Amino acid sequence: MSDDLVFYTNPMSRGQIARWMLEETGAPYRTELLEYGTMDSDAYRAINPMAKVPAIQHGDRVVTECAAICAYLADAFPDAGLAPATIDRADYYRWLFFAAGPVEQAVTNRALGVEVPPEKTAMMGYGDFDRVVDVLDGWLATHDHVAGGRFTAADVYVGAQVIWGLGFGSLPKRASFEAYAARLTEREGYKRAKAADDALIAEMQEAAG
Template sequence: MADELTLYTNPMSRGQIARWMVHETGLPHGVVVLDYGTTMKAPDYLAINPMGKVPAIVHNGQVVTECAAICAYLADAVPERELAPPPADRGDYYRWLLFAAGPLEQAVITRALGMEVPEDKEAMAGFGSYDRAVAALESWLKDHDYVAAGRFTAADVYVGAQVIWGTQFGTLPKLPAFEGYAARLLEREAYRSAKAIDDALIAEMRAAAPA
């Protein structure tokens, strides 16, 4: 029996990350596009994700939410694609995947909301400071083409999405290490095919929106 995979998403969301990861796996899948405030908050979807947000996947009856978890789960679901390093070599893989999902995203969102952590309260914040979080990732990418195993892995989907989006929209500085890393990822066929679908859906939504 073929694997059954369904992606729940909205093109104007972090669902773009999950779609990219799904395309990296090559798995056949269905897609359900949900609307904010309506189908995303409907009882049938809340039964999948009580947070009422996307993305989520259901794979062979298993529900997975949160983009970093989706990336890690799907990498393990298709070992033949080698989207995760061997278990004994996953230190950097888990480190940077969860760094991007935790300290980096917290730092970026905090800055975007116009909030700064007082210096004497940095120990209470998981990211310390925005500058420190950015510098940590920059220092790694200066010396590594990819975040783990010397090659592309599922961690690069999540970390890469943060860097691509951040450098394009100004939430991350356009540092050479970030721009070089983003350029490598933008050439991936799975990224391009997933992005084309989401861009087309966004165009349709905007065209259908009331003037």
């Protein structure tokens, strides 16, 4: 554990994405668990005024939002090789923020039952759900990883969206998605992160009776 890198999370949250990224870096970190209902405390709002997890504190720097955490950690721990060279980051940034923007918005709106009339799709940052899925499918059908021909921090965020989407039915079962998820879930960093969060969830459920 390390007090230089602190991870604020709840295992039943998007904090699972940040933990996976932390495990991929190999850097030591300390975990601070927050229960739902306690995140609005003054102490935690000083870390994240949005009163949600995850967040990381690295020295005197605080980073929130999963995509930003992934990108930051890749740069903060370059020896892990989780970001392409600066001149090769076009696809890296493109797909990292495609997942954080259009994919997140399209999936969330569909889950909430938001129906966008065809004539209003131009007002939406993502257009419509089917187009988002088709675009992501088209890329992953021809690329084992989203950028640079190898695993990067962008795969943590995009991969988390795909793995979650397949597991909970918020994304359709496309062959490219299933193959991509299968590759990523075999990574040791993913397995360590998942085991840690599953253990914490079990402890929380046992404590709750």
